Structures are given as C-alpha cells and as structure tokens.
Amino acid sequence: METATARDRRERFEDSEALRALLTRLHEAGRGAWRHDPEAAALMEHASSKYAALARKHGLDPWEAASAAFEAMRGAATRRAEDPWGVITRAVQVTCTAEERGNGLLCSVHQARRPRYSVFHDAERFSDRENPLPDYHPAFRFDPFTDDEPDDGDAVPERTVNVATAIEDTIAFLTRVGWEPETARAAVEYVTARLTEASSRASAFEVLRRDRQARALLDLPGASWTALLRVVLGVPDPALAHTNAGRGMLRRLLIGQPLRALLTDDDLVITAGLAAPRFDAGSGGS
Structure with missing residues (x-):
C-alpha cells in the first residue's frame, strides 16, 4: 500500500514545474549530483514505476526504461520544454522500440534506430x-x-x-x-x-x-x-x-x-x- 509520503512525492514529481525545478537544480549542482542526491534516487524509482508497463511491452526490464528516462532528463531540451514529462516519455518510447528491434535484428541499438536497418524483419536462422x-x-x-x-x-x-x-x-x-x-x-x-x-x-x-x-x-x-x-x-x-x-x-x-x-x-x-x-x-x- 502506498504511503502518504510516497504519494506526495509521486504527485510532486508529476508536476511539470516541480520536475523542471528539480532537473535544473541537479544540472546546476554539477558532477555527482545525480549519484548522491536522495531526491534524484526517488525520481528514478518513480520513472522505473512509471515506465514499467512500456518496458514490459517491449520485452525489457523497467530499469532499462528508467535508464532511457535518465538520459532524457539530463538534456537541456527537457528542462526547457513546456511539458518535460512529454519529452521524457517520447524518448523512452523511441529507446524501448530501438532496444526491441536491436534484439530482434541482432544489432546495436544505434543501428536499430536507423531506417536502413530497422526496415528488415527480425533475424531468423x-x-x-x-x-x-x-x-x-x-x-x-x-x-x-x-x-x-x-x-x-x-x-x-x-x-x-x-x-x-x-x-x-x-x-x-x-x-x-x-x-x-x-x-x-x-x-x-x-x-x-x-x-x-x-x-x-x-x-x-x-x-x-x-x-x-x-x-x-x-x-x-x-x-x-x-x-x-x-x-x-x-x-x-x-x-x-x-x-x-x-x-x-x-x-x-x-x-x-x-x-x-x-x-x-x-x-x-x-x-x-x-x-x-x-x-x-x-x-x-x-
């Protein structure tokens, strides 16, 4: 059962301005801020839970989706976006799709993102x-x-x-x-x-x-x-x-x-x- 503190934290993370403020603070704190800040750890746990269903849809672990969210959260475009979660969600969707295609095509995620490779069907012996x-x-x-x-x-x-x-x-x-x-x-x-x-x-x-x-x-x-x-x-x-x-x-x-x-x-x-x-x-x- 979700505690009142966890619920308050989740609601705060879902607020676009609160998320923007947290991302800006972590960015300005410099190197190591994401590793040692307790609020950053809580944010990543929230991202893992938020994108768990999307990750499972593509045959991935929830923390793989959280990793994609982390990469998106560090970008300046996310901090400046009108809807930061919208940018993050789209980045996670693209990454999960590329991960799934890469696993099927037996190639790197970088290659799976490129149309010249993703057009092929999954590898079959x-x-x-x-x-x-x-x-x-x-x-x-x-x-x-x-x-x-x-x-x-x-x-x-x-x-x-x-x-x-x-x-x-x-x-x-x-x-x-x-x-x-x-x-x-x-x-x-x-x-x-x-x-x-x-x-x-x-x-x-x-x-x-x-x-x-x-x-x-x-x-x-x-x-x-x-x-x-x-x-x-x-x-x-x-x-x-x-x-x-x-x-x-x-x-x-x-x-x-x-x-x-x-x-x-x-x-x-x-x-x-x-x-x-x-x-x-x-x-x-x-």
Whole structure:
C-alpha cells in the first residue's frame, strides 16, 4: 500500500514545474549530483514505476526504461520544454522500440534506430525451420515436371539447395562487379526478405519494383534498383522464363550453377556492373 509520503512525492514529481525545478537544480549542482542526491534516487524509482508497463511491452526490464528516462532528463531540451514529462516519455518510447528491434535484428541499438536497418524483419536462422526454405516456399521450389528444366550446363550431381549460400554468393557477385559491399548486402537481404513473403518471384518483382520506400532506405537510384531486381530475381517476361535472364541470379544459384559460372556470364556481369550506384563525394543517391 502506498504511503502518504510516497504519494506526495509521486504527485510532486508529476508536476511539470516541480520536475523542471528539480532537473535544473541537479544540472546546476554539477558532477555527482545525480549519484548522491536522495531526491534524484526517488525520481528514478518513480520513472522505473512509471515506465514499467512500456518496458514490459517491449520485452525489457523497467530499469532499462528508467535508464532511457535518465538520459532524457539530463538534456537541456527537457528542462526547457513546456511539458518535460512529454519529452521524457517520447524518448523512452523511441529507446524501448530501438532496444526491441536491436534484439530482434541482432544489432546495436544505434543501428536499430536507423531506417536502413530497422526496415528488415527480425533475424531468423534457416535452421530454425523444420524444413529448408526451398521445400515449402514456391519462390524457390524446383519441380522438373512443371518448372523450367536447366540447360546442359546447369546439371549438377545433387540438387541440394542452400539458400544462405546462394544469398551470400549473390552479394559476393555484386561486390566483385563494383557494388559497395554494404550496399550490396543491404539490398540483397531486403529483396530476399520480401521474396519469402511473396507467392512467386514474378509477384515479388512487381511489388519491389514499386517499393519507393525501399529505394529511399537503401539510397539507390531508380535505374540501379530496377536493374538489381532484374539481375537478382530475373526478368519477369514469360518469353524469357527458360533463359538465364529470366531465371535471375538467385534461381541459377539455387539450381546448382556455381558462382564462377555467373562471373563468366558477360551479359550478367555487364548489366550488374553498370547498375552499381556511383555517387560523387558528398552527394546522395537521389
């Protein structure tokens, strides 16, 4: 049961002017004030209680939310704000969301705050699935009776498909023909993530082709983005379905073509190389 003293203290902390006065006093007291001031300790306990539900919503400990509140309370903008608690609450919300995304993406909170990383779905190991991705997703499925047969040069002793290896080979190919490694990885991982959510490569191509947000997040010119989709997913033209251009890099790698074979495909190398974004120093990708 809450005591009268605790209730009075909570009501005083919730008052914007009282909070502003306390934050100003702690700021002016200088180094060590937050560590030794009993009222500061009480304020942090109040923040922990205040944001406990928000922290649990994001799978965090209440004191992690209190830590975010502490960082916000030390800022000059909070002391000058018309509603200090409004500023603090927003900062805690942003931090908790970034913490949750960072845990899911297996990256730092700093990276999780950036749109180019937060756009991706949470990390998922292929081994977490009972069956390999090609076994249940039609975008990667190969049926010798209903799908396109590989050319003579595509035949391999075993048709075992390693999706992770195909993705890494695709990134390696783009890097070798002039793409920045970071850009190539971000783009390919984005494309393959959307591919797993689509019913087919053709539908994934159309959705991605119109995805302006992806272009902005990846900082790619329109021509580079479209060419990348054609190279990775293949040209969505039924007349080219049985050609290398129609299959795309991922398809060719998944049916057993080695990376070295793709690197000897002059048309593919030239197309991918010309599509590599080349920005002047200090310029953006628009």
